Amino acid sequence: MTRAVVTGGAGFIGSSLVDALVERGDEVVVLDDLSTGYEDNVNPAATLVEGDVADPEAVARAVAGADLVFHLAAHRAVLRSVEHPLQTDRANTAGTLTVLEAARDAGAHRVVCTSSSSVYGGAAPMPTPESAPLSPRSPYAVSKLAGEHYARVFWELYGLPTVSIRPFNVYGPRQRPDSQYAAVIPLFIDALRRGEPPVVHGDGGQSRDFAYIDDAVAAFLAAASAPVGACAGKAYNVAGGSPVSLLELLSALEAIMGKAVVPVHTDPRPGDVRHSRADLSAAAADLGWAPLVGLEEGLRRTVAWFSERAGAGIA
Numbered sequence: 303m304t305r306a307v308v309t310g311g312a313g314f315i316g317s318s319l320v321d322a323l324v325e326r327g328d329e330v331v332v333l334d335d336l337s338t339g340y341e342d343n344v345n346p347a348a349t350l351v352e353g354d355v356a357d358p359e360a361v362a363r364a365v366a367g368a369d370l371v372f373h374l375a376a377h378r379a380v381l382r383s384v385e386h387p388l389q390t391d392r393a394n395t396a397g398t399l400t401v402l403e404a405a406r407d408a409g410a411h412r413v414v415c416t417s418s419s420s421v422y423g424g425a426a427p428m429p430t431p432e433s434a435p436l437s438p439r440s441p442y443a444v445s446k447l448a449g450e451h452y453a454r455v456f457w458e459l460y461g462l463p464t465v466s467i468r469p470f471n472v473y474g475p476r477q478r479p480d481s482q483y484a485a486v487i488p489l490f491i492d493a494l495r496r497g498e499p500p501v502v503h504g505d506g507g508q509s510r511d512f513a514y515i516d517d518a519v520a521a522f523l524a525a526a527s528a529p530v531g532a533c534a535g536k537a538y539n540v541a542g543g544s545p546v547s548l549l550e551l552l553s554a555l556e557a558i559m560g561k562a563v564v565p566v567h568t569d570p571r572p573g574d575v576r577h578s579r580a581d582l583s584a585a586a587a588d589l590g591w592a593p594l595v596g597l598e599e600g601l602r603r604t605v606a607w608f609s610e611r612a613g614a615g616i617a
C-alpha cells in the first residue's frame with residue numbers, strides 16, 4: 303500500500319487531495335498546524351498530525367516511511383506576506399526545505415511541492431509558459447520561488463525526485479469566504495447569497511485563469527506518477543485554460559444564482575497583476591494532464607456546495 307503524506311491536508315486544496323488519495327486506497331498522513339485549515343476538512347480515514355511544517359522533528363515523524371509527499375502547507379495570502387514577510391518565509395521557504403530534507407532522509411520516491419503563478423509577477427508573455435522570466439513581486443511569491451529552487455536542487459544534488467506545481471487561481475468546494483484573506487470566487491458567491499454588493503478592486507477588467515479544484519487535484523496526482531525523466535526538478539502551470547475578467551465572472555455567477563447586483567468598485571490592490579493566463583502545454587506533454595471542468599460547471603458545483611452548507615446550518 304502506498305503511504306502518502308499531505309502537508310496542509312486540512313486546507314482547501316490539500317483536503318481534496320487527501321480525499322482522492324484515500325479513495326484510491328493510499329494510507330494517508332496529514333501534517334497541518336490548523337492555522338488556516340480545519341480539522342473537519344480532514345478525511346476520517348487519514349491520520350492527522352498537528353504540527354508545524356518548519357519543525358524538523360514534527361516533519362520527520364510525519365514523513366517516516368512515506369512513499370509520496372505532497373507539500374501544500376503554506377501561508378498562502380499575498381497580503382499577509384506583505385504585512386508579515388518573515389512569518390511567511392519561515393512557513394513557506396524554511397517549511398519547504400524542512401519537508402525536502404525529511405523526505406530525502408525517509409527515502410521518499412517523489413515529492414510534489416506547491417509553488418504559485420505569482421512567481422511570474424505579471425511581467426510574462428500571455429499565455430505564460432514556464433520558461434517566462436520570473437519576477438516575484440511579494441514576499442509570498444519570493445518564498446514560493448525559493449521553494450521551487452530548493453525542490454530542483456534536491457533532485458540535482460540528492461536524486462530526490464521532486465516536481466513543483468504552479469497553480470493559478472484555484473476555486474471550488476471548501477474554499478471559504480470568511481477568512482481575512484479570502485479569494486474572489488467565495489467572496490462573490492457569499493455576497494450574492496446575502497444580497498450584498500460584491501467588492502471589485504479596480505475596474506473589474508483584470509482577468510484570471512481559474513482552475514477548478516478537481517482539476518488541480520488531478521494535476522497533483524499526475525505530478526506524482528509521471529515518469530521521473532520527464533518531470534523531476536521542474537515546475538508546471540496548472541490553470542483552468544479559459545481566463546475571464548472579474549466582471550465576466552460576476553455575470554456568470556449572477557446567471558447561475560439568479561441574482562443581479564451592482565458591485566462596489568474600490569481602488570485597485572497594489573501589486574495585483576492585470577491579466578493572468580497559463581500556457582498548459584508543458585503539463586500536457588510531461589504530466590499528461592489537462593483541465594476537464596469548464597468554468598460554468600465548476601461555478602455551479604461551487605455554488606451548490608455553499609447551498610449545502612447553508613442547508614446544514616453552517617453559515
Ligand SMILES: NC(=O)c1ccc[n+]([C@@H]2O[C@H](COP(=O)([O-])OP(=O)(O)OC[C@H]3O[C@@H](n4cnc5c(N)ncnc54)[C@H](O)[C@@H]3O)[C@@H](O)[C@H]2O)c1
Nearest residue numbers: 310312313314315334335336337338339354355375376472
Ligand atoms: N488556492 C489557490 O488559488 C492557490 C494558488 C496558488 C498556490 N496555492 C498554494 O496551494 C497550497 C494550498 O493552498 P490553499 O488554497 O489550500 O490554502 P489553505 O490555507 O486552505 O491551506 C494551507 C494549509 O496549510 C496549513 N499550514 C499553514 N502554515 C502551516 C505550517 N507552518 N505548518 C503546517 N501547516 C500549515 C494551514 O492550516 C492550511 O490547512 C499553498 O501552498 C498555496 O500557496 C494556492
